[in-house]
Amino acid sequence: DAGVIQSPRHEVTEMGQEVTLRCKPISGHNSLFWYRQTMMRGLELLIYFNNNVPIDDSGMPEDRFSAKMPNASFSTLKIQPSEPRDSAVYFCASSSRAFGGVSQETQYFGPGTRLLVL
Amino acid sequence: RKEVEQDPGPFNVPEGATVAFNCTYSNSASQSFFWYRQDCRKEPKLLMSVYSSGNEDGRFTAQLNRASQYISLLIRDSKLSDSATYLCVVTYNTDKLIFGTGTRLQVFP
Numbered sequence: 001d002a003g004v005i006q007s008p009r010h011e012v013t014e015m016g017q018e019v020t021l022r023c024k025p026i027s028g029h030n031s032l033f034w035y036r037q038t039m040m041r042g043l044e045l046l047i048y049f050n051n052n053v054p055i056d057d058s059g060m061p062e063d064r065f066s067a068k069m070p071n072a073s074f075s076t077l078k079i080q081p082s083e084p085r086d087s088a089v090y091f092c093a094s095s096s097r098a099f100g101g102v103s104q105e106t107q108y109f110g111p112g113t114r115l116l117v118l
Numbered sequence: 119r120k121e122v123e124q125d126p127g128p129f130n131v132p133e134g135a136t137v138a139f140n141c142t143y144s145n146s147a148s149q150s151f152f153w154y155r156q157d158c159r160k161e162p163k164l165l166m167s168v169y170s171s172g173n174e175d176g177r178f179t180a181q182l183n184r185a186s187q188y189i190s191l192l193i194r195d196s197k198l199s200d201s202a203t204y205l206c207v208v209t210y211n212t213d214k215l216i217f218g219t220g221t222r223l224q225v226f227p
Contacts, residue, residue, distance in 0.1 A: 031213055033213070041219075042217055042219035043217040044217075045214055045215065045216075050213065056213075056214060091162075095213070107215060112161055
């Protein structure tokens with residue numbers, strides 16, 4: 001299995017520019033998660049989807065951030081306009097747990113996108 | 119107060135040593151507990167789940183103390199390859215994982 005695929009792996013942009021991060025979950029997984037990791041705040045959940053539907057977006061920092069999941073095999077996280085404080089590693093993860101199920105299924109993380117906003 | 123707190127370390131130990139990490143969580147409604155491992159500049163990966171009765175996987179032992187709201191991870195006979203950051207994770211019977219900021223372990227020869 002290819003695992004979770006993220007692109008780009010690295011992104012350097014200037015403040016004010018739009019940034020789009022992409023994720024392809026593991027085939028057959030129906031839950032997808034976007035995380036942000038910084039030295040100061042650690043790993044934070046931004047938003048997660050189940051069966052392509054956003055379930056919890058309470059972690060999205062502000063309106064500059066938006067996420068979509070148009071189908072089961074693709075999701076995007078967009079930042080518009082980007083700011084230097086958005087610099088972080090953004091991880092996408094997927095799992096096969098059914099929403100509302102009892103057991104917690106393992107989340108598999110992608111390699112991350114390292115974003116630097118100048 | 120953070121929901122999940124860990125000593126950031128680093129813990130510097132020689133090969134063969136036994137090392138233990140603790141993690142505390144603030145929400146008594148937490149239901150599932152895990153340890154993830156993250157290598158430098160890599161993604162987090164599940165190391166092991168933590169059960170109320172405690173569980174062991176080779177050199178790794180995880181314990182849960184619900185009354186005191188803490189979780190521990192014990193690594194015996196440390197290897198150089200154990201050098202990584204260990205992330206404590208809790209959930210509340212939802213898909214949402216709450217991560218600690220991690221404890222860094224460095225094993226030296």
